[in-house]
Amino acid sequence: MIWEDLRVLVVDDNANIRRLIATILQGVNVKSVREAANGHTALEILRSFPIDLVLLDYVMEGMDGPAVTRAVRGEIDRDGRRVPVIVVTGYSEVARLNVAKEAGVNDFIAKPFTTKTLLQRIARALSQDMTLKEMETLALQRQRQLRVGS
Amino acid sequence: MSDKNSPGDLKGARRRVSWSAAFSVGVPEIDADHRILFELIGQMRDAATAFEGDMVTGSVLAALADYVDYHFEREERVMEAVGYPEEKQHAERHARLRKKVEEFVRRYNQEPSDGLANELAEFLEDWLNHHILDEDMRYRPYAENNRAASVAASSIGIEFFMDSEDDAVTGPEERPA
Numbered sequence: 297m298i299w300e301d302l303r304v305l306v307v308d309d310n311a312n313i314r315r316l317i318a319t320i321l322q323g324v325n326v327k328s329v330r331e332a333a334n335g336h337t338a339l340e341i342l343r344s345f346p347i348d349l350v351l352l353d354y355v356m357e358g359m360d361g362p363a364v365t366r367a368v369r370g371e372i373d374r375d376g377r378r379v380p381v382i383v384v385t386g387y388s389e390v391a392r393l394n395v396a397k398e399a400g401v402n403d404f405i406a407k408p409f410t411t412k413t414l415l416q417r418i419a420r421a422l423s424q425d426m427t428l429k430e431m432e433t434l435a436l437q438r439q440r441q442l443r444v445g446s
Numbered sequence: 447m448s449d450k451n452s453p454g455d456l457k458g459a460r461r462r463v464s465w466s467a468a469f470s471v472g473v474p475e476i477d478a479d480h481r482i483l484f485e486l487i488g489q490m491r492d493a494a495t496a497f498e499g500d501m502v503t504g505s506v507l508a509a510l511a512d513y514v515d516y517h518f519e520r521e522e523r524v525m526e527a528v529g530y531p532e533e534k535q536h537a538e539r540h541a542r543l544r545k546k547v548e549e550f551v552r553r554y555n556q557e558p559s560d561g562l563a564n565e566l567a568e569f570l571e572d573w574l575n576h577h578i579l580d581e582d583m584r585y586r587p588y589a590e591n592n593r594a595a596s597v598a599a600s601s602i603g604i605e606f607f608m609d610s611e612d613d614a615v616t617g618p619e620e621r622p623a
């Protein structure tokens with residue numbers, strides 16, 4: 297897996313968590329990390345840029361994690377390819393996790409998390425869903441579609 | 447934020463150290479680690495100051511401990527690769543610091559507190575500051591512009607974090623009801 301080429305979106309209303317995740321990823325040479333403070337902004341980014349993986353807070357004002365995930369599954373996924381979504385949450389009651397799972401979340405990380413956990417979950421989600429190469433092709437297609445559409 | 451690093455800043459009680467060229471040890475990968483460590487120390491202070499609580503501060507603390515391990519491993523490989531004569535003593539200092547960080551993490555996990563996080567941040571900042579300038583600089587003449595150093599420095603990467611079981615709980619089915 298080529299971590300340098302990975303394009304990650306971090307969605308969390310807490311700026312310190314966004315900064316932390318960005319720093320951890322930077323530490324392993326991930327070059328592209330975008331940040332969104334809410335679900336609305338997250339979807340705008342997903343519509344405009346190729347994203348290989350979403351790290352998503354559960355509890356947020358407006359759209360919560362499951363709502364964002366449903367929008368990703370309905371609007372962003374294409375050709376049977378799913379953008380891996382990992383929910384990072386401090387609220388890991390079974391009921392909540394089930395809602396997120398039904399919405400189409402790939403995996404969960406409980407806060408507080410270790411760097412090891414974060415990176416291992418990312419690696420697993422990526423290997424489950426598709427190869428980076430496949431994602432790249434797909435992302436490029438999506439970008440072209442967007443350009444044609446505008 | 448231009449006054450953040452000025453010695454006369456009274457508000458923050460003490461000045462913060464961030465990476466600058468003065469800290470360069472002549473190996474870009476190691477410099478990059480040092481930057482990350484200073485950044486994480488700053489984040490720990492910010493989290494503790496903002497009373498973020500365990501979910502954020504605990505995550506920053508864990509990242510700091512993980513990156514300390516990662517960085518020391520890299521540095522020790524470099525020192526060995528270039529035949530740095532004081533490698534053993536240097537690695538012993540690393541081992542002592544690692545123990546100290548582990549002890550902090552253990553205490554924090556028993557009873558998470560912003561005070562303790564702040565204490566560790568201040569301690570680590572001082573330690574790193576002096577360690578880079580006084581200890582790491584001593585291997586610089588051996589390591590800079592040395593191909594063996596850059597090979598060793600880039601011999602450690604993401605696999606470092608992949609090798610052992612991760613410690614968090616997964617999905618709903620793995621949790622007690």
Ligand SMILES: [Fe+2]
Nearest residue numbers: 521577581582
């Ligand atoms: Fe060192």
